[in-house]
Amino acid sequence: xxxxxxxxxxxxxxxxxxxxxxxxxxxxxxxxxxxxxxxxxxxxxxxxxxxxxxxxxxxxxxxxxxxxxxxxxxxxxxxxxxxxxx
Numbered sequence: 001x002x003x004x005x006x007x008x009x010x011x012x013x014x015x016x017x018x019x020x021x022x023x024x025x026x027x028x029x030x031x032x033x034x035x036x037x038x039x040x041x042x043x044x045x046x047x048x049x050x051x052x053x054x055x056x057x058x059x060x061x062x063x064x065x066x067x068x069x070x071x072x073x074x075x076x077x078x079x080x081x082x083x084x085x086x
Contacts, residue, residue, distance in 0.1 A: 016063075020046075020067065026075050042078055046071060049074075
């Protein structure tokens with residue numbers, strides 16, 4: 001006989017992906033304040049972080065919010081550095 005008890009789903013992957021969606025809007029709207037090449041680089045970084053978040057959805061669900069936080073920290077640092085360079 002198999003065990004048919006269900007375990008509740010963790011909310012953390014959903015929180016992390018919501019954070020990644022918020023970060024995407026910041027990355028995409030960066031074209032208003034940084035040059036086009038910086039936006040291309042930023043979107044490449046976001047795609048890489050999104051791939052990590054997708055890979056970790058089942059393996060490490062509690063780490064996904066930290067990926068979103070990292071995405072926001074990277075965005076702030078990149079905008080600051082590009083602002084210093086221009």
